[in-house]
Amino acid sequence: MNQQLILDISPTPAQTLENFVVGANQEVLNALEACAPGRAIYLYGPPGAGRTHLLKAMALQWKAPFFDATSRPLEIKRLAETEHINTLLVAIDDVDKFSTSAQAAVFALYNRWREVAATGRAFALLLSGREPPIGVKVREDLRTRLGWDLVFRLSLLSDEQRAEVMERRADQRNLHLTPEVMNWVLNHYERDMSRVIALIDALDHYSLTRKRHITLPLLRDLLAEGKLPT
Numbered sequence: 001m002n003q004q005l006i007l008d009i010s011p012t013p014a015q016t017l018e019n020f021v022v023g024a025n026q027e028v029l030n031a032l033e034a035c036a037p038g039r040a041i042y043l044y045g046p047p048g049a050g051r052t053h054l055l056k057a058m059a060l061q062w063k064a065p066f067f068d069a070t071s072r073p074l075e076i077k078r079l080a081e082t083e084h085i086n087t088l089l090v091a092i093d094d095v096d097k098f099s100t101s102a103q104a105a106v107f108a109l110y111n112r113w114r115e116v117a118a119t120g121r122a123f124a125l126l127l128s129g130r131e132p133p134i135g136v137k138v139r140e141d142l143r144t145r146l147g148w149d150l151v152f153r154l155s156l157l158s159d160e161q162r163a164e165v166m167e168r169r170a171d172q173r174n175l176h177l178t179p180e181v182m183n184w185v186l187n188h189y190e191r192d193m194s195r196v197i198a199l200i201d202a203l204d205h206y207s208l209t210r211k212r213h214i215t216l217p218l219l220r221d222l223l224a225e226g227k228l229p230t
Helices: 003-009 026-033 051-062 073-081 100-116 140-145 159-172 179-188 193-210 216-224
Strands: 040-044 089-092 124-129 150-153
Touching: 026 040, 026 051, 026 150, 040 051, 051 089, 051 124, 073 100, 089 100, 100 124, 100 140, 159 179, 159 193, 179 216, 193 216
Parallel strands: 040 124, 040 150, 089 124
Antiparallel strands: none
16 A cells, blocks of 8 residues: 555544643643633744644634644735634744744734724634743744733643553554554654654554554554655
8 A cells, every 4th residue: 555545544633622632731721721702822832742733723613714834924914904803713823933024914913903802803812932922033023912911831741641642542443552662652753642643543554554563663664655644
């Protein structure tokens, strides 16, 4: 079976609040579950801590727009300038990776958020970056706005917590992951647990098509064949 077919039958699980692995981030999850129009929340933390997962989960739950560094700045600018913003939430990921023009559009959206925050036209604003507001590398007027409301730091899962998630997923699929495979993933693969879960699912299908047990050589063969789901 070729790599494309493996990807087709092994999609990355939808990112939701329910399948977010909380770890030490319960306070963050509580704030997101209590989020309401008029609230702004800025999340920061290292890669793999779950910033993108949470923003996509909130956008999915609220049926709201999601923007990142690949989005066109004009789309954000139009949203900020529209007479009636037809959404209750806007999610903006990795704001520190935005171009100058995109940062200007986010700045305008922040001003619009503050203008309507106490009215019936209020919407929630959810943003993320790698650094806290005081250290994030964006234009100064936008940087100060990132700290206007709630700010939370996301912590990475411990290796023990990551192992528990892997074992739970393997049990759901009736798989046996050897200690060698578990240790390799924990030490060499990405920390983003949605990617780890996608890897386990792909391993399941790959082992079936190759009629081989899941071992470290099988895992390496899978990874050597091409890019896994993103």
